[in-house]
Amino acid sequence: MNSELIWVLALLAAAVVMFATGKIRMDAIALLVIVAFVLSGTLTVGEAFSGFSDPNVILIGALFIIGEGLVRTGVATRMGAWLIQMAGSSEIKMLVLLMLTVAGLGAFMSSTGVVAIFIPVVLSVSMRMKIPPSRLMMPLSFAGLISGMMTLVATPPNLVINSELVREGLQGFSFFSVTPIGLTVLALGIGYMLVMRFALKGQKNEEGKEQWKRRTFRELIKEYRLTGRARRLAIRPGSPLVGLRLDDLRLRESYGANVIGLERWRRFRKVIVNATGGTELRARDVLLIDMSASDVDLREFCGEHMLEPMVLRGEYFSDQAMDVGMAEVSMVPESALLGQTLRDIGFRSRYGLNIVGIKRSGEALEGTLIDESLQIGDILLVVGNWKQIRQLGLRNRDFVVLNLPVEEQDASPAHTQAPHAIFSLALMVALMLTDEVPNAIAAIIACLLMGKFRCIDAVSAWKSVHWPSIILIVGMMPFALALQKTGGVDLIVRGLLELGGGYGPHLMLVCLFVLCASIGLFISNTATAVLMAPIALAAAKSMGVSPYPFAMVVAMAASAAFMTPVSSPVNTLVLGPGNYRFSDFVKIGVPFTAIVMVVCVLLIPALFPF
Template identity: 80%
Template sequence: MNGELIWVLCLLAVAVVLFATGKVRMDAVALLVIVAFVLSDTLTLSEAFSGFSDPNIILIAALFIIGDGLVRTGVATNMGAWLVKVAGNSETKMLVCLMLTVAGLGAFMSSTGVVAIFIPVVLSVSMRMEISPSRLMMPLSFAGLISGMMTLVATPPNLVIHSELIREGFDGFSFFSVTPIGLVVLLMGIVYMLLTRFMLKSEKQDTPGDGWKRPSFRDLIREYRLTGRARRLAIRPGSPMIGQRLDDLRLRERYGANVIGVERWRRFRRVIVNVNGVSEFRARDVLLIDMSAADVDLRQFCSEQLLEPMVLRGEYFSDQSLDVGMAEVSLIPDSELLGKTVREIAFRTRYGLNVVGLKRGGQAMDGAVVDEPLQHGDVVLVVGNWKQISLLAQNGRDFVVLNVPIEESEASPAHSQAPHAIFCLVLMVALMLTDEIPNPIAAIVACLLMGRFRCIDAESAYKAIHWPSIILIVGMMPFAHALQKTGGVDLIVRGLMDIGGQQGPYLMLGCLFVMCAVIGLFISNTATAVLMAPIALAAAKTMGVSPYPFAMVVAMAASAAFMTPVSSPVNTLVLGPGNYTFSDFMKLGIPFTVLVMVVCVLLIPVLFPF
């Protein structure tokens, strides 16, 4: 073992530790890896940055955009509505339909995005059926992971393996190469969940609202103890607030007053306009204010700012539901905003919404919450117009929308363009199946057509790309080059050969699967695929057999992240809504991972002979 290899392995160990602890962003770690390789002369500049020239990076970015187009046009949401309609009140039928739908959608868009879309659907279904969400959240998570086994473009690890095959001079996988295995695993997953979901039965049903109905504005106001805090205050002529920006007035600091909307005259009627830090007030504006501080002197506030209290009926929010919306949201597991307060996030400026309530451990917190650091599992109540809530849901970068009240407007931003979005998706798949047009070009054609049909716009397209995932893949690719260049791949392959090489390729497939599954406990499935792809192909070359079964088993193992809630963002997303513990995932995930391994080891050589 030479000094360069020791350096590469040490750098790999440091990266794994940083990934596992989560103290440094994964994309930042990936960039640090590139810097370390170049400064240490382990890799040349072109080798370290080779990931940026990989066509599959463009393909992955395009797939993020296509997935966002399906959300903006309401295709994904309509699938959820169809699911509720078809399943009725049968829990078994719901579980089967849920897993089939999520796996089907996840075959063409981000599994994390699909699961985020279906979390509020599952919560709503659970309320209607009067069952615990835990009975359906785990199947939702498993289906999201299995969706990565359905098509070549379903998950980045598949594309990483495909790229490595091409780089080594082999033909890559076709669009549906992984599908037969994925279908078998999906069928097995459905049966497995039907038999084991009773192990997840919870005595307490932690679902919002009463009965089976979605909560109304009134329900949310009651649950978050907002009753009596809302005020309507008209700005009188001569008020010092006229012409002033909201941030400059510092109403929260001075009076504990949180402006969540402004009624303004437009075309002979009052409408609610959204506010942010730079909004300026006018005479005759009516402020909708949340007075969260208990010691506020409303009379003094109105006197100093020349405001006139107005009537606020209990039905006010329902009457204004076309303009004013509410939603319960939660931070995604890997968000950089964890540990920060609402004020530090500048939530109103960043998202155009106001935070008016916070639940922790299922209990609403009293008083102002803007200075409370956000934690895992916190549920935040936001108020603003429906468009901003919709943008927050579509973004998916930091928050997932868990629940919206019954007053929600069901129109998507580009609802009328849904047929065009489906056409673009079908066209992309058809072009990929011809093998005449490279996959990245087919995806770019679909993106351009979605833009032409107004399914997406340029701004939403760029926001849809999950840049941390892109940078993570690009930054981890140099490890494969470095391990090959320094002899690390040969060393690992020799170790695998000593363990299972003499027992035949079947045992080697099992060893590769176990190795991927163990590594996947600490780092992302994409990083696992980047590291294991060259090892798998080198092992096949050493044994003198076809590389395809070895490459395929790595792709399948990378998606089989069922064992812990931190193995995949998909699992972490359902941890809170499903009220799961770490042991719940181990209890169901470990046996299912073993079953998937057995299926892969037996089935892959049949489809891809040695």
């Protein structure tokens, strides 16, 4: 063992210790590694920074953006709503559908992002079904990890392994090469969790119960005494209201009625249009009207204006949460608007929002609100577009947004573009399947289309990229190169061959899986794949067998980070909401990791013969 190799192994050990302690950011550790390699002369500047030129780094960044597009357009959120609807009150059905849905979405977007989306869904379901969140949170995280085994682009380790094959002059894996393994593991995972969920009791955390409690639309409506005040009225063709602006109607002055929303047909579906004074009414529009201050006979009012009353269910606002926002706001003490009425302010015309309730001294006011003078301490309940609600707090010096309801998390700023997001994703997958264009180019095309269709904007695209992960990958790639240059790869391969090489390639797969899983306890699965990829290919070459089963077992082992809550960000995300202990992951994760290893050792050689 030469001095350079000792230095590289010492640096690797130091990096692992720093990763494990968590006192320094992972991306900072990766950059320190680059600096250390260059200053020590182990690698040249070009070699140390070679990761930045790797196409897979670009691909991973593009996949973050595509995942954000699916979130902003509400595709992922609608899947959650569908999940609740389909599962009903069955815990078994919920667990099965949850794992299937998360694994399916995670096959095309960040598993961490998918799990983050579904955490509030699971909390809501747990509260409704009156079961501990711990019974569903770990199945959620396991499904997120298994999603990395579903497609080639599902997780960075798959792309790292594929990149190493291409770098060695071999043909890479196809888009669905990993799918048979992932489906098998998913089926076993669902069965395993159906049995083991009863062992997931979590910790009792009475103090933390309220941290997940946010008021809903329904609770705000009850609190501000809005129940029974709203009406849905459809405008019939030929109505005298057609072609008029809301301000021209003077409904408040004449009838004490306030239009707070407008449903309109667009592209074969109804959408909510923000009701402002300049909104021009059309035939078939549906007015959402607050008639709390009106003493006009509803039947007479509808007959006079050719309006048709429509059903308004209690869940209306919750069902329209993607379009209609609701929030409590308060005025700042220095506001020049204090003492003025809503009519004086021209609140709807100025801010594009409607005030449907005012709470003063803890009590909701009743009657006509438009002529009520605003006082210090008043809390206003506003209804309108989510974007304008947020702007009211961010860009206005008169108001502070106090509370956003639970439904705010379901709001998707570009939900009308959901079909375009699905089209962009489908096109990317199709291009990757044809192999006519490189995977990175296919992903960039999908990103550009999402931008063109306004599924995502430049700011949200930039923020969606998890830059620490990108830097981590780039910073760990030099380790593989340094180990190759200094003979470290050959040394590790010789050790593996002495341990299991004489017993055939199947035992070597076991050794590689165990080594990957062990390293993954301390560093990220991406860094594990970067380190283990050249070792796996070198081991296959030394044994004179195909490199593909060896490469595939490393990819699968890197995703099998089930054993501790710090093995993957996915596990860490559910640790708090599930009230888990460290030992819970060990108790459930270690046996399942062993199951996944057995599946890989038996199934991978059948799919990719030695």
